[in-house]
Amino acid sequence: MGKGTRKRAKRAKEAEYAAAREAAREAIGQLLLVESFEDYVGLLEKHPELGSREAADELDEASDAPAYGPLFARARVLLDGARSGDLSAAWEAYRKAADEAQHLMGAVEPLQAEADAAMERGDYARVLEIVDEAMPVAVQTGFGLVVHLLLNQRGGALLNSAGPNRANELEGAIEAFRAALEISVSGAQAAGVLMHLGLAFGERIHGDRADNTETALAALGDALAELDGSPDQDDELRAMILTNQSVFLGRSEREDRLAVAREAVALCREALRVRSPERNADDWAYSQLNLGEALRDLSGLGEADAAEARAAFQAVLQHAADIRNPTLVGSAHQALGGMDLASTRRSPEDYLAAHEAGALGEEPDPTPACRQPVPISKLPRI
Numbered sequence: 001m002g003k004g005t006r007k008r009a010k011r012a013k014e015a016e017y018a019a020a021r022e023a024a025r026e027a028i029g030q031l032l033l034v035e036s037f038e039d040y041v042g043l044l045e046k047h048p049e050l051g052s053r054e055a056a057d058e059l060d061e062a063s064d065a066p067a068y069g070p071l072f073a074r075a076r077v078l079l080d081g082a083r084s085g086d087l088s089a090a091w092e093a094y095r096k097a098a099d100e101a102q103h104l105m106g107a108v109e110p111l112q113a114e115a116d117a118a119m120e121r122g123d124y125a126r127v128l129e130i131v132d133e134a135m136p137v138a139v140q141t142g143f144g145l146v147v148h149l150l151l152n153q154r155g156g157a158l159l160n161s162a163g164p165n166r167a168n169e170l171e172g173a174i175e176a177f178r179a180a181l182e183i184s185v186s187g188a189q190a191a192g193v194l195m196h197l198g199l200a201f202g203e204r205i206h207g208d209r210a211d212n213t214e215t216a217l218a219a220l221g222d223a224l225a226e227l228d229g230s231p232d233q234d235d236e237l238r239a240m241i242l243t244n245q246s247v248f249l250g251r252s253e254r255e256d257r258l259a260v261a262r263e264a265v266a267l268c269r270e271a272l273r274v275r276s277p278e279r280n281a282d283d284w285a286y287s288q289l290n291l292g293e294a295l296r297d298l299s300g301l302g303e304a305d306a307a308e309a310r311a312a313f314q315a316v317l318q319h320a321a322d323i324r325n326p327t328l329v330g331s332a333h334q335a336l337g338g339m340d341l342a343s344t345r346r347s348p349e350d351y352l353a354a355h356e357a358g359a360l361g362e363e364p365d366p367t368p369a370c371r372q373p374v375p376i377s378k379l380p381r382i
Contacts (some may be wrong), residue, residue, distance in 0.1 A: 017054060024055035026065070031075055037091045044082050052081035065184040074098060101141040108134045108146060115153050127157035144183050151180035152193065154361070159200050167205035175199045186310050187230025188237065194223035196239050202248050209255040217252065220245045239271040243287045246271075246294055260299050265295035265304075276375030281322035289331055295337065310339060 027047035034040045044050055056079055062072040074097045111134045118126040120235020131154045138146040155176035158169045177197040184190035198219035204212040223241050227234065248262040254260050268291035275284040292312030298304035316323070316332035323329055 019059050020054035024058045051099050067144035067147040104137050124157040124161040151176050170204050188232040191223040191227040194219045215250045216248045221245045235274045239274040242267045242271040246290050261298040277326040282325050285316050285323050285328040
């Protein structure tokens with residue numbers, strides 16, 4: 001056999017092995033869902049490839065997967081049963097291991113509920129304590145979806161916390177969201193993580209601010225791509241991503257400010273196709289306020305009428321009774337007040353004429369730049 005023939009034979013063998021691994025992978029996915037001995041036996045009859053070396057190799061590799069590894073490792077005994085023929089003993093061993101894992105996870109469920117309640121009331125330190133307590137059990141049992149949820153809770157708590165070590169908290173949030181992204185199993189799931197990762201980069205203190213903002217925008221763009229490619233559509237998540245894109249576009253240092261303002265307006269308007277006061281007044285108000293901010297930027301660049309921005313802010317005030325978060329209503333008042341103040345300031349020509357006439361007096365600014373708060377409407381929505 002010549003060298004070329006041997007190479008072709010090797011490639012053919014490798015292709016055959018890869019195809020067998022792919023077939024085994026699909027069958028293993030079904031194996032993890034069996035709930036009875038009868039289902040196990042029926043699946044082996046339908047998929048005899050589960051008794052192959054390729055199936056064992058596939059499962060052994062999956063057993064090292066982050067978060068999900070122990071789940072696959074427990075199923076290894078079922079493949080051993082398929083190869084040995086002792087199905088009853090294999091099923092008994094599998095059920096025992098699965099029951100032990102479920103028992104361990106029983107202690108995690110109330111902790112998850114407590115973490116949700118702590119997050120709701122803003123007790124982020126308690127959230128972190130609970131996650132640290134629950135995480136080792138979730139990892140040990142291989143319940144990857146629970147690990148994913150706990151990582152998200154850790155990242156969310158660190159992102160929202162305003163402790164004295166803010167810079168390190170944000171780095172911790174980025175680390176947690178990256179770990180959650182690594183074990184995401186669906187487009188919608190990955191989109192949610194990417195959105196929060198974008199928010200963490202947008203608030204990041206370490207590094208260059210402009211670079212962090214661009215990284216945030218890239219993550220939000222990836223989140224939209226994941227969502228668009230997923231069969232599990234989530235209109236509200238999409239609206240949240242679009243609104244946050246508008247926020248970070250406004251914060252960016254891109255040179256073409258007109259293009260930035262136009263895009264920010266378009267993003268908010270797309271989000272508002274989903275959000276409404278009737279559906280959720282608070283979520284709607286976040287997008288509406290950011291629409292007003294973008295329109296105000298656009299009017300300052302001479303392309304839009306300032307009345308459009310006023311109308312956006314005034315719409316929030318018209319629905320004040322439906323909005324639970326009072327800071328959103330306060331932001332609308334603040335934005336309108338800022339526009340009124342700006343409209344009363346004299347133009348450069350007026351200042352020159354007053355100076356020449358000797359009538360230029362002091363004009364104190366009631367809100368010095370160094371003390372002006374960041375409008376809530378400019379903050380990202382989590």
